[in-house]
Amino acid sequence: MRASQRTGSSADGNLPLEPDRFVGRAAELTELARALDASRLVTVTGPGGVGKSRLAARAAARCAPPGGVWRVELAAVRDPELVDFAVVEALGLTDHTTRPPREALLAHLTGRQLLLVLDGFEHLVEVCASLVAELVGRVPGLRVLAVGRRPLELAGERVLALAPLGEEEAVELFAERAAQQGIVLGDDDADVRELCRRLDGIPLAVELAAGRLRALSPGELLARLDDRFRLLACGRRDALPRHRTLRTAIGWSHELCTPGERLLWARLSVFAGSFDLEAVDYVCSGDGLPADDVLDVLSELLAQSVIVREETARGVRYRMLDTVRAYGADWLAATGDADRLRRRHRDWYLGLATWCELDWFSPRQGEVAARVEAELPNLRGALEYCLNEPDETHLGQYLAGSLWFYWAGCGRLSEGRHWLEQAVQLESGNDQSRLKALWVLGYVAILQGDTVPALAALQECREEADRAENPTAVAYAEHRTGCLALVTDDMARAETLLRSALDRYRRIGELNSTVLMGQVELAMARAFQGDLVDAVKLCQDVRRVCEDHGERWTRAYALYVLAYVAWSDGELPLARDLLTDCLGSAHGFRDLLGSVLAVELLALVTAAEGDAAEAALLQGAAGGMWPSVGLPLFGSAYYNAPHELCEAMARERLGDERYEECAREGARLGREAAVARALRQPRPLDAVPVPRGPVRPAAVRADMRKPAASPTRKGGETTG
Numbered sequence: 001m002r003a004s005q006r007t008g009s010s011a012d013g014n015l016p017l018e019p020d021r022f023v024g025r026a027a028e029l030t031e032l033a034r035a036l037d038a039s040r041l042v043t044v045t046g047p048g049g050v051g052k053s054r055l056a057a058r059a060a061a062r063c064a065p066p067g068g069v070w071r072v073e074l075a076a077v078r079d080p081e082l083v084d085f086a087v088v089e090a091l092g093l094t095d096h097t098t099r100p101p102r103e104a105l106l107a108h109l110t111g112r113q114l115l116l117v118l119d120g121f122e123h124l125v126e127v128c129a130s131l132v133a134e135l136v137g138r139v140p141g142l143r144v145l146a147v148g149r150r151p152l153e154l155a156g157e158r159v160l161a162l163a164p165l166g167e168e169e170a171v172e173l174f175a176e177r178a179a180q181q182g183i184v185l186g187d188d189d190a191d192v193r194e195l196c197r198r199l200d201g202i203p204l205a206v207e208l209a210a211g212r213l214r215a216l217s218p219g220e221l222l223a224r225l226d227d228r229f230r231l232l233a234c235g236r237r238d239a240l241p242r243h244r245t246l247r248t249a250i251g252w253s254h255e256l257c258t259p260g261e262r263l264l265w266a267r268l269s270v271f272a273g274s275f276d277l278e279a280v281d282y283v284c285s286g287d288g289l290p291a292d293d294v295l296d297v298l299s300e301l302l303a304q305s306v307i308v309r310e311e312t313a314r315g316v317r318y319r320m321l322d323t324v325r326a327y328g329a330d331w332l333a334a335t336g337d338a339d340r341l342r343r344r345h346r347d348w349y350l351g352l353a354t355w356c357e358l359d360w361f362s363p364r365q366g367e368v369a370a371r372v373e374a375e376l377p378n379l380r381g382a383l384e385y386c387l388n389e390p391d392e393t394h395l396g397q398y399l400a401g402s403l404w405f406y407w408a409g410c411g412r413l414s415e416g417r418h419w420l421e422q423a424v425q426l427e428s429g430n431d432q433s434r435l436k437a438l439w440v441l442g443y444v445a446i447l448q449g450d451t452v453p454a455l456a457a458l459q460e461c462r463e464e465a466d467r468a469e470n471p472t473a474v475a476y477a478e479h480r481t482g483c484l485a486l487v488t489d490d491m492a493r494a495e496t497l498l499r500s501a502l503d504r505y506r507r508i509g510e511l512n513s514t515v516l517m518g519q520v521e522l523a524m525a526r527a528f529q530g531d532l533v534d535a536v537k538l539c540q541d542v543r544r545v546c547e548d549h550g551e552r553w554t555r556a557y558a559l560y561v562l563a564y565v566a567w568s569d570g571e572l573p574l575a576r577d578l579l580t581d582c583l584g585s586a587h588g589f590r591d592l593l594g595s596v597l598a599v600e601l602l603a604l605v606t607a608a609e610g611d612a613a614e615a616a617l618l619q620g621a622a623g624g625m626w627p628s629v630g631l632p633l634f635g636s637a638y639y640n641a642p643h644e645l646c647e648a649m650a651r652e653r654l655g656d657e658r659y660e661e662c663a664r665e666g667a668r669l670g671r672e673a674a675v676a677r678a679l680r681q682p683r684p685l686d687a688v689p690v691p692r693g694p695v696r697p698a699a700v701r702a703d704m705r706k707p708a709a710s711p712t713r714k715g716g717e718t719t720g
Contacts, residue, residue: 023176024169025055032059032160036115036143039158040136043146046162048323049204049246053119055162056147060117065143067114075120075322076272076377079384080127085415087116087131089376094411094592094671096629098450101414102131106138107627113141120322122148129154164201171196173203177210181303191218198225204305204323205249211304212256225252250327253304263289264297265306266335269328270345273377274310274317279352283344287337314370342385349375349382350395353402360405361512363550369589372406379403387422394430397423401436405513407444409553411590417444424457435465435473442480446487447593449630454484475504479518487634491525498522516542516554523561528638532565556585556594560601564642567605575605580679587675595671596625599678600633604646612653613662615646620666621674 032055035042044052060069072090077083084101095104116135121128129152132144136156146152151159165173174192175185185192195218199205209221216224254262267284268275280298285291298318301307306324310317320328332338352375356368372379379399386396400419407416420441428434438461445454458481465473482497498518505515523538539558546555563578579602586594599622607615626632633639651659669677 023173024165025051025058028055028160028162029059029062032056033062035158035160036060036063036145039156040143041132041146041152041154041157042144043148043151043157043159044162045149045151045159047149047202047246049202049321050162050164051203052147052162054203056117056119056145060115060145063115065113065115065141067112067141069115069117071117071119073119073273074124074128076381077124078272078381080124081418082380082415083124083127083131085418087118088414092590094590094628096411096413096448096592097627098417098445098448098630102134104414104628105135109135109139109142111141112139115143115145117145117147119147121146121152122150125150125152128152165196165203165206166201167193167196170199170201170203170206174206174210177207177305178213181210181213183213185218189218191222195222195225198222199249202246202249204321205246207305208249208253211306212253214303216256224256225249246323247327250324253306254327254331257304258297258300260289260293260297261300261304262331264294265301265324265328266332266337267328267341268301268307268320269325269332270338270341270381271320271378272381274312274319274374275378276315276317279348279378280318282348283341312374314367314374317374345378346382346385346392346395349378350399353379353399357402357405360409360553361549361551365550365552366588369406369410372403373410383419387419387426393423393426394428394433397426397428397430397433397437401433401440404440404443405553407440408447409513409589409591411592413444413448417441417448420444431464431468432470432473435461435468435470436476438464439473439476439480442477443483446480446484447630449487449634451484451488455481458484471504471508472510475501475508475510476514478504479514482518483521486521486525487636487639489636489638491529491638494525495522495529498525511545513551513554516545516551517557520554520557520561523558527561527564532568535561536565552585553589553591553594556582556591556598559585560594560597563598563601563605567601567608567642570608572605572609576602576609579605583675583679592625592629592671595675596622596629597639599625599674600643600646602678604642604649607646607649612650613658616650616654616659616662617666618674618678619643619646619650620663621669621677622666623663624667624669625671625674 032042032044036059044056046052057071060071070091072087074083074086077086084105087105088095088101091105091108093104093108095101095108097104118128118132125148128146132146132152133154135142136144136154151157164170171192174196178185195209196206199209209225212221254265257265264280264284267289268280270283271279277295277298281291281294285294289297298307302309302318305321307318307320310319329338332341352371356372359365359368362368383396383399386392386399400416400423403416403419406412407420420437423437424434424441438457442454442458442461445451445457458477461473462477462481465471465477478497479501482494482501485491485494485497498521502515502518502522505511505518519538519542523535523542526532526538527535539561542558543555543562546552546558559578559582563575563582566572566575566578579598583595583598583602586598599618603615603618603622606618623632633643647659650662654662666674666677
């Protein structure tokens with residue numbers, strides 16, 4: 001889950017962090033705030049349910065540095081290799097390169113002042129300690145607030161061990177939670193005080209007890225709890241160890257549940273992170289829990305504080321408290337039903353990925369991107385299950401391949417490659433699933449600028465597809481090989497392969513975002529070879545089809561090519577309008593490649609409009625974005641020609657010193673600020689005439705390749 005709020009977002013799987021519900025902890029809050037002022041690494045420790053996450057979020061909001069507070073939720077991360085990816089995700093960092101995510105983190109954080117909250121790290125302590133040590137050691141402006149059940153044990157770490165609530169605060173919390181249910185307690189209820197004492201003031205235990213007030217009075221709760229404690233402590237009521245109190249309270253709450261509630265509690269433990277009602281209906285219903293009863297039972301668990309409800313931009317979602325989830329997982333394992341539930345969980349998220357892939361080519365692209373992002377912890381769980389079970393490998397390959405649109409279109413190349421490489425290394429006996437994973441791996445590697453592995457994956461895919469007589473895989477392998485030729489400046493080969501792939505797509509009836517992207521790539525190849533008429537025709541057709549289907553991602557790239565042609569024709573307002581549309585879509589999907597290409601071309605348009613200083617600033621902003629994409633402009637002479645022309649025009653007007661000053665100013669902009677600056681409509685100054693034909697000013701290399709303009713390309717050959 002992305003988090004950039006300066007106020008509490010959500011707890012570590014416990015309760016929503018709403019300031020008006022924050023009870024007590026004034027002294028601890030002050031102490032933690034002072035610790036954060038004095039130390040760059042502070043760790044809040046304590047037993048489960050003691051309120052670590054809530055306190056940390058409150059303190060972080062109070063101590064927010066200029067770069068903000070960024071929370072990384074690690075409770076749902078099981079694979080240590082995914083920790084760095086989780087931090088990248090939380091920071092909203094898009095990185096297209098082949099560098100490890102930790103290198104991308106270091107590059108992104110350098111020069112920034114921010115607070116990173118690592119929540120729920122205790123099961124990943126070694127890798128988290130390594131990460132924190134490196135980040136704190138190499139990024140002077142970074143502070144880390146770690147939240148877990150044990151310290152990281154690093155030099156310079158300041159540890160705040162959080163104790164349970166005092167009696168008065170525990171009673172206040174109990175009364176506040178009772179009031180939320182419309183239950184008013186007496187001013188000094190002895191049963192409530194004794195109940196809070198017996199629960200050792202652990203906030204989660206207190207809230208679980210308060211959740212039962214609709215059915216039981218405080219006295220009845222106390223009697224039942226005393227019975228439970230007496231049983232576990234063998235009669236020594238005053239000798240129960242504190243670290244057993246929470247588990248005892250959870251077990252007691254579990255015993256008070258109906259059979260249906262206990263069953264759903266156990267089954268919900270298969271989810272990672274948050275989940276929605278549809279997923280619960282599919283995964284958890286049946287075999288003792290009728291589908292018609294699921295919502296009612298879920299509502300009861302919500303009322304009892306076993307799960308929490310979250311209002312999100314994507315609708316209502318639920319989250320199981322981490323400590324409570326672990327208790328449910330133990331019960332699920334004891335029933336012998338854990339493997340069946342994990343398969344059902346896998347089936348649901350496999351189906352979700354299939355639906356999302358199909359729906360990507362529709363007006364719901366934005367919804368699809370948001371849905372996959374929300375479900376990423378569960379999709380990771382499904383991938384882990386498939387790739388670690390010998391009989392499930394083909395499904396893991398299928399799942400990793402089906403998420404191509406998320407890996408490539410939403411800035412998740414590095415994590416996508418992580419899963420795809422694992423998938424293709426395994427033999428599955430299913431040619432179709434593995435072939436898809438291979439061409440997607442090749443595509444991801446191309447976008448990362450890693451040409452040798454890309455070519456190897458695509459060649460293997462093509463050879464295996466020919467052997468298996470799989471025309472779909474042949475078409476995709478050929479298409480992506482053509483894309484590789486395009487970015488490595490082999491335009492003739494790119495055109496041949498892309499035309500062949502598009503012909504294959506037509507023969508098999510394939511039409512989707514990828515197919516249309518192949519047509520845009522062919523248009524680029526034609527434009528770079530000087531045929532702007534054909535380039536416009538191809539992209540107008542893509543634009544029309546995309547708009548018919550509500551597709552925005554591929555459409556943005558078609559607009560980029562059309563804007564390039566409009567600039568070549570001297571139609572600067574049209575070029576700017578097209579690029580503004582293009583950049584808005586690309587940035588909305590977190591497609592960093594599409595974004596930076598648009599900024600580069602906007603810089604050229606701005607220079608042609610006469611604002612050389614703004615053009616230089618935009619070039620500097622693009623320069624700051626390219627390290628997260630890879631080799632600037634792919635190292636391609638074709639893609640680089642507009643950049644060189646823009647720089648030459650800006651330097652000629654500004655002089656070298658002023659140009660460099662403006663470029664440095666742009667490079668200091670963060671990505672959001674850079675995009676906002678590029679999208680702002682500048683005031684046109686004295687426009688620089690753009691001649692029809694090759695432009696080779698003295699400052700530009702004589703061998704700079706720019707296609708010649710054609711006076712006939714406005715003839716309206718296509719509509720759209």
